Amino acid sequence: MSQTEQILSQLPGDVLGRLRSADKVWKALRDGTTPIPEVITETEEGLGTLDLDVVICGGTLGILIGAALQQRGWRVAVVERGVLRGRDQEWNISRQELEVFLELDLLSTAELENAIASEYNPARISFFQGPDFLVNDVLNIGVDPVFLLDTLKAKFLAAGGKLFEKTSFTKATIHPDGVSIGLKVNQLEVDPLEVERLKVERLKVDPLEVERLKVDPLEVERLKVDPLEVERLKVERLKVERLKVESSNLEPSTDTNLEPSTDTNLEPSTNTNLQPSTNTNLQPSTNTNLQPSTDTNLQPSTNTNLQPSTDTNLQPVTELKARLLIDAMGHFSPIVKQVRQGQKPEGVCLVVGSCAQGYPKNDMGDLIVSFTPIQNQCQYFWEAFPARDGRTTYLFTYLDANPERPSLEFLCDEYFRLLPEYQGVDLSQLDFKRVLFGFFPSYQKSPLRMPWNRILPIGDSSGGQSPVSFGGFGSMVRHLKRLSNGIHEALDYDLLDRNALAQLQPYQPNIGVTWMFQRTMSVGIKQQLAPNQINQLLTGVFQAMANLGDDVLKPFLQDVVKFSGLSKTLFVTSLTKPGLVVPVIPQVGLTMLLDWMVHYSNLALYSSLYPAGKLLSGMLTTLPPKPRYYYHRWLEAWRYGSGGDY
Template identity: 35%
Template sequence: MLLHLQQTGLRFHRLPPLFNPQERRRVAIAANKRSFYRIPRASAVPSRTQRIMERISNSDEVGGAGGAYSYNALKRLDKLWSSICATPTDSEEIDEVVSRVSGSSNYSDLGGKARSVFDVLVCGGTLGIFVATALSFKGLRVGVVERNILKGREQDWNISRKELMELVQVGILSEEEIEQITSIKFNPNRCGFEKKGDIWVENILNLGVSPAKLLEIVKNRFISSGGTVFEGKSLSSISVYDDITILQLNDGEVLPCRLVVDCMGNFSPVVRQIRRGRKPDGVCLVVGSCSRGFSENTTSDIVFSSSSVKRVGSSEVQYFWEAFPAGTGPTDRTTYMFTYVDAQLGGPKLEELLEEYWDLMPAYQGTSLEKLEILRVIFGIFPTYRDSPLPAAFDRILQVGDASGIQSPVSFGGFGSMTRHLDRLSTGIYEAMAGDFLDAQSLCLLNPYMPNLSASWLFQRAMSARPDANVSSTFINELLYVNFQSMKKLGGSVLRPFLQDVIQFGPLVKTLGLVMLAQPLILPSIFRQVGVGVILDWFVHFVMLGHYTFLSSFIDPVIRPWVEYLPEKNKYEWRRYMEAWKYGAGLDYKD
């Protein structure tokens, strides 16, 4: 009886011996009736997620997105997610990390005599080390500030060889080193639609790269080129003077530089200050695991669409899946479940999604959970803003990578986005440094408006469950299937760029036209799903996508020779305009 009471959350009351047995029984029953309606204590049974995560070693946690695997890290991220959902839309209660100081600095008065001025300081090393190394190779004096030890996570980065070759072209990797860091290769790659059909492609996200090996190589190359790494140090404040910028670190160390490159990711404190704590326009929640014991492990899923919208707590969500063979063993496989949501109160927690994941993943992969050895549990929050990339808001400070919002609002492929833009960014930053064009207006040209990025935001909206849309619970899956079938019919020149986060005007026009011809009755549901206002906003970006395509294809070749004869400041500006046309139209993509 005592055991039963403990298991049901009822209190067992010790009664004084002066009661006779009948009286003791009557009082105990009455007391338990009063206790029955009380909330059970929080220390009851731990969730399945907690039990799984607490029996896994987490000694390999590192910085960067997806680098933490512990249950405590999961709870911290869920707490952060709850605070984002609870933040008022017009919130301005934020920490002022950056301050503007009029006049020139007197660095010697700040305790900086022992250290000379850096050309560039990159804050955030996981992806920032690539920018830092490219700039160091150009002869600049560069430092990297990383709050953890600068090393890559054990979990693979999935990428295409084409994207890795961008690092070779910039000069920070060799083709031989690409082979060294590639832990696994696999083909073909599936875009699957439950109960509808599959589309198979080759060489898309078909490589598993070891971040640990990659960052070790690039870090050593950066140091050997004269770069300096400050590990275990985080940013405390930034003071921007007319001539230099002063970084104050958490341990009191002071670092001066001419330019700060903010590569601290989606939750950069500088970005939070610039955006005044504004809620993101959309969020992608990701959970998953890397497990051992899969018998079928030679192909990958780029995206697998679940058939219908599901309810989690008080929210409705549409689940999508990815799955890749892992480089740690022949039966090791990584599976991700993700969903797009709004940052609103009552949104699903990551732990809630993981509980769903343990239920749904075995059926998705055709392997029972009991047969798997779970190596790591993966989770993340990826916010997106419609006004991205983020323009520079301060002199001498520039956001790059995820901090700038340059990554796709559909895939959030931060590493792939970095490789794609690395040559453009490193060249532009070097020219800005050479000409001392470090005011906010000049730096804004390095994060220009890109209509293809803005146009792709609509796709995230279309893939989000919206309870007020009045569409079928299977509509999102049907819409994706129609679009992918249309792109498949149009050929690889249409489908392949889209799967690598590149939106181009011609392929987009062809796809939309074929969808309208094949499924004209789908239009009303699209309008209900995404909203008329969003479609009108998207149409502006669509027109600008065509405009940028025209400018890059026909105007750029005509004016480029003339630009080379302009004064340095004008030359710098026009080169950035032509880059914006090219990248904003997706014409940098060559298959």
């Protein structure tokens, strides 16, 4: 039994099976055998009366934009194939990037602070046989996805949004006046771990809350509980009992960004609609044969947050009609697959990692570290940071989708082989809470252009993220204000054709130039490089950026590339380390170099257009809606495409 099999078999749930399911998806991508669905069709028939303005498919990140749009008065529905709940593993981001939640009034200051699960300083950057570089306040905040999504979900529902959980997107038909979205209710596609979580959450409630939830018809009048709340509690109890699913009936998720929680330290529900009674006279019931209480000291609940159930799955819906469909289903969205038509990604980031307890105390983090030369035609990079449940460590590598590339399970074996050397601890000392794995494809022809009206991809579905980053949370947060403003204007001005919507996912030259970085950090499957070539190049580049100061280094570490910082870094590196720069040309190839020069030139152009465009803003406020919409989108493209948003 391999180290991976041994460790994963000790975790609750079929983690090893899910790893191998993800590997099947990765192998199909490498082999070019990924099925191509046909889920989008068009018709010239009118749709007539619409239910909603916007339907967002994919709730994990879709709830961010859903909450923002619902708050602005649009009729929004979010469709999520499972239960809309954040993963147990924290999302890392920089503190200043979280300010957008306050700007859009999605969170209060107190809620934002409660969403922060961990924080550390400094972070280390280091490459094999090179010096350490330390930086503060970069990706050093760990956000609790469970609390964040529960809070946004509650606010979305309170504002009138509709949520369809355990419901899958199946198809959509584009009409001249709207889009019809087909849905399937997943009554049997429930993660067994989610069933157990719901059971445990019922048990781990404050005893006073348990007593309040033990409502039978005879107590309704005495406690004066809202009848709608009583009905909701009955339905919730029935739902928990119905969630008895054979794991053989489950369809493995192809979304490798969302792994099942293996954290056995389940926390109580964060549903803010369930509040404990304020009656201090209540005691936990020890009687399993529930009888009507005769305790006259009991007082009616003072919880004013009780609302009727918002679980729309109680009345299954198989079709929604809206003006706009937003695809937030990620890299492996069926809509994206149809548009890509089996195209292989030019770049892939493979990631494996874990959260464990038992490490020596260490309050520092690692942003990017390597301590080995090239192995298995891969340069291994590592990331580590303190987390609420212990310490999180990742091994990641950049490569292409060649069929000979290694599997995720092989990379897990490498992770467990090298982890003791990386963290200075024996595996036997570690108590693994969860193991994570995934892969993130990147396409040079990005962002993805939809060939249809009324469909907008966002997040990973759009393919607009940097090829050297993994995980879509940071990118989604960075563009949340831009997207919410732009979608609001598109709906307001009824500009929902494909050309108008394409302006919401514009070309960004500062993302385009990062393809060169991805290529210099990877090794072709047949390429022969000096064992330490990548490490030496990165040491030289980061030495130059560190010497130039935080104004250059920090934006780069947050995937915000600026023309001035990039130009200074290239100049200093070429001047001080010419021997490191020359080998890059044969490594990346002439075609890639020429392509990079185009992006670099556009980066310079966008850096000039953005300040010039801002000067015209006062003169263009009287424009008609359509030209005003396009002007705003161009200004945003120049701003974000030049790094002006940092």
